[in-house]
Amino acid sequence: MNTSGAVNAPRPLDGAGDAPTLSELEAQAGRAQPAFGEHAHILCDNLVRIYKTEGVEVVALQGLDLLIEKGELIAIVGASGSGKSTLLNVLSGLDVPTAGIARVAGTDLLAMTAKDRLRYRREVVGFIWQQTARNLLPYLTARENVRLPMRLAGNKARVAHADELLDLLGVAYCADRRPSEMSGGEQQRVAIAVALANSPQVILADEPTGELDSDNSEQVFAALRRANRELGVTAVIVTHDALVSEQVDRTVGIRDGRTSSETLRRASSDGEIIAEEYAVLDRVGRLQLPRDFTSALDMERRVRLELERDHIGVWPDRPKTGEDE
Numbered sequence: 001m002n003t004s005g006a007v008n009a010p011r012p013l014d015g016a017g018d019a020p021t022l023s024e025l026e027a028q029a030g031r032a033q034p035a036f037g038e039h040a041h042i043l044c045d046n047l048v049r050i051y052k053t054e055g056v057e058v059v060a061l062q063g064l065d066l067l068i069e070k071g072e073l074i075a076i077v078g079a080s081g082s083g084k085s086t087l088l089n090v091l092s093g094l095d096v097p098t099a100g101i102a103r104v105a106g107t108d109l110l111a112m113t114a115k116d117r118l119r120y121r122r123e124v125v126g127f128i129w130q131q132t133a134r135n136l137l138p139y140l141t142a143r144e145n146v147r148l149p150m151r152l153a154g155n156k157a158r159v160a161h162a163d164e165l166l167d168l169l170g171v172a173y174c175a176d177r178r179p180s181e182m183s184g185g186e187q188q189r190v191a192i193a194v195a196l197a198n199s200p201q202v203i204l205a206d207e208p209t210g211e212l213d214s215d216n217s218e219q220v221f222a223a224l225r226r227a228n229r230e231l232g233v234t235a236v237i238v239t240h241d242a243l244v245s246e247q248v249d250r251t252v253g254i255r256d257g258r259t260s261s262e263t264l265r266r267a268s269s270d271g272e273i274i275a276e277e278y279a280v281l282d283r284v285g286r287l288q289l290p291r292d293f294t295s296a297l298d299m300e301r302r303v304r305l306e307l308e309r310d311h312i313g314v315w316p317d318r319p320k321t322g323e324d325e
């Protein structure tokens, strides 16, 4: 009970003289809270992409949230049709989302002019596609392929820089060969050099090992990892390849156009890699439970929740039994 009779009277601050004035309090309240993902290198906030074909709407991304830090190397996995390529097309500036926020290295992808888009695609991001033929021009050598984007961006197409990149990716010996004179894995490693030609901040790869055998896949993934570690470039790889998804620090699972799970890998004190899977909680508290968990317990329309001291219990919708305790 307040016995002072001075209800809501400003309270003097300990040893600080006067209490804050109304205008100070207003200024404090108005001070911007850090926005969602303000410091992320890649930010997707409630991203929506709806395709309309012949009157039919397909919602490929339905409010996807994703934050990626500068210098991260992450894999994106998900069933066919879950929205992985749609997401990569948005991040690469090839496609424009229907709604939401998409920002890469400070560039707002929904507010770009045609000129901004061209500059963004030439200088901020580099991409590697699954089809080796889509990455390289067949009548140019590896070195010429790497120098081409430098020329197109108006940069100096230095032979030495092209050769350094080919060397970093372990394909210096292919510099004078045309794509038809290289294996699929060599072509993909040259494609990474092409993607890195203008020193982008981010590289995006859509199934870069999809057409390769396991030896070549391993070499291509090692090259991507080297680019990430040595050049500090943020790398996002869409993949079905367990060899890739099980070796990155973070794997993001997409289901029905939303991020649904994340697997984080870290080394234990004895050097063993420990992988832990997490469900993703979105900004309004929605949680997607893995389908194999819900079907194992016949969870369908609703579940019973109980808040415990350090966790939340989730039970099927049926009367409580002693076993639930």
Ligand SMILES: Nc1ncnc2c1ncn2[C@@H]1O[C@H](COP(=O)(O)OP(=O)(O)OP(=O)(O)O)[C@@H](O)[C@H]1O
Binding pocket: 051, 052, 053, 058, 059, 060, 078, 079, 080, 081, 082, 083, 084, 085, 086, 087
């Ligand atoms: N241009 C388009 N027009 C209409 N629908 C599209 C288009 N592109 C993709 N879709 C639809 O959007 C959804 C997501 O497709 P997307 O290609 O992003 O999936 P994905 O996860 O990359 O699949 P996959 O692993 O098979 O490549 C699918 O239902 C797909 O049919």
